[in-house]
Amino acid sequence: MTLRICHLGKFYPPARGGIESHVQSLARAQVALGAEVQVVCVNHDMGGIDATWRIVGSTPSVEENDEGVRVVRVGRHASVSRFDVCPSIFSALWRVRREGVDILHLHAPNPTMFTALSLLPSFGTLVVTHHADVVKQRVLRHAYQPVERFVHARAALVLSDSDSYIGGSEPLLRLGSKVKTLPLGIDLAPFLRPSARALAIADELRAKHGAPLWLSVGRVVYYKGLLTAVDALAHVPGKLVIVGRGPMEAEVRAHAARRGVEDRVIWAGNLEDEELVGAYRAARALWFPSNARAEGFGLAQVEAMASGCPVLNTRVPHSGVAWVSLDDVSGITVPIGDPGALAQAARRLLDDEALHQRLARGARARAEGEFDQRIMGERSLSLYREAMGSAEHAHGPRHPGVGVPHSGSGDKSHPLTIEGLSGN
Structure with missing residues (x-):
């Protein structure tokens, strides 16, 4: 039976x-x-x-x-x-x-x-x-x-x-x-082998917002560390695309205004599947600065990795976040609540194309081998x-x-x- x-x-x-x-x-x-x-x-x-x-x-x-x-x-x-x-x-x-x-x-x-x-x-x-x-x-x-x-x-x-x-x-x-x-x-297939529409969306995002594009994906809640991301954005070029909605949206918007980067934070809301794939393809890296064990894993990291998008995450004690995307394998891991370290990691990916490409390859390989x-x-x-x-x-x-x-x-x-x- x-x-x-x-x-x-x-x-x-x-x-x-x-x-x-x-x-x-x-x-x-x-x-x-x-x-x-x-x-x-x-x-x-x-x-x-x-x-x-x-x-x-x-x-x-x-x-x-x-x-x-x-x-x-x-x-x-x-x-x-x-x-x-x-x-x-x-x-x-x-x-x-x-x-x-x-x-x-x-x-x-x-x-x-x-x-x-x-x-x-x-x-x-x-x-x-x-x-x-x-x-x-x-x-x-x-x-x-x-x-x-x-x-x-x-x-x-x-x-x-x-x-x-x-x-x-x-x-x-x-x-x-x-x-x-x-x-x-x-299901890794849409991220490993994106549709023509998803690739077109990636091109549209780059044309509209320029480069580099940084990406955040998930509910806008306290443990996602978006206040840290906004602080880091003040020290790196480019725009931060935030995909998702949640109860902290007003607070994050106000913080971006205080830091003078509100015009560089793009609020995308909830995206359809192909739009999300396109966003990963357009991004230089996924920013994932989680700050609490309420973030136990972080599936957005897997989506990014399968898309060949390196991950900038944090080493949350007794959480799986830093295990999902490994430091110097599929991305860079930084301390919790440290916007300076997050900004420095982002700049490394901008300044060192060989590093970016190596981490992109490592990200795809880890996604396929562990998270299908x-x-x-x-x-x-x-x-x-x-x-x-x-x-x-x-x-x-x-x-x-x-x-x-x-x-x-x-x-x-x-x-x-x-x-x-x-x-x-």
Whole structure:
């Protein structure tokens, strides 16, 4: 029988965000490997308006198909301290339980889903990916911890995006050998082999704004370090293109005005896929000066690397940021909150064309070798096999006919059978 997987996400594309993109990439990769996959998440779309950051705003429940992935978007009524109020989430999860699921994969931080699961009886084999600790929201963190511990105790396996993150995470350190690593991956093809339109967009950006162009991609939130980026821009030529939206936009705009660089900061907002590829192609480097462990990985780095765009990142303690793009391999790593060091790194890429080309080649190679979504999908199935095996050991055999292939099978037509579990 086919392996049945249900991902529990916070939101799902076209909602913007690294975790959202990851859930989509992983779900699609697993479908390509022969699994039956669905996603249950909160609906962010309020009649064409993105309700992600809105405290009040109702959205409907809808069901869609995304390249073979069944996507159930649960309607919400409001959001309180990042907790989405979604009464219908219980009926959605009861339906998953009733229809049957082998792997229930929860992506965190996700207070809404954690709370819902804690109030329901166990079903399926639970796997949790702990993408990041709750760091800044102090009230939410204290309210969330007991629920988080309860759900982690139920889980057969808890995953981290990188080994680097585990050592600084109290929730992960508490779980010991239950924690494994699953690096994130994406569909690299649009970035490695851009469309003619994406290349044309890159040419248009260069013609309109000149060179050099520096790029920032992601939600405009505190941990992205955009105030540091603005300070660094005051000491280098060129313009900074900011892709994304978020609650700190007004503060960053005001800071750019104070530093006298507001005319060199280009606010691009949220871009369509080909527009984003074009932006990476036009940029001299991606600026990624994150300043907190809330940035646990940084998928924008992978997109840039696959585009041959070197990354200027920071060494956030116990975060995967500096592991994703390696210093002197795919970019340059600088200290946190140091605009002078960021500006100096940018100038090195301007002044030394050989260095820029070497890092561009290294970036593509690292992206292809480590962060392709098919590699991630195969790794995930191997980890599911481990999780289901530990669940069997703890609770007795599961229903027959359910399993996963060995990691790296790569055969889309090969059924997911119980033989994959036993290793025979």
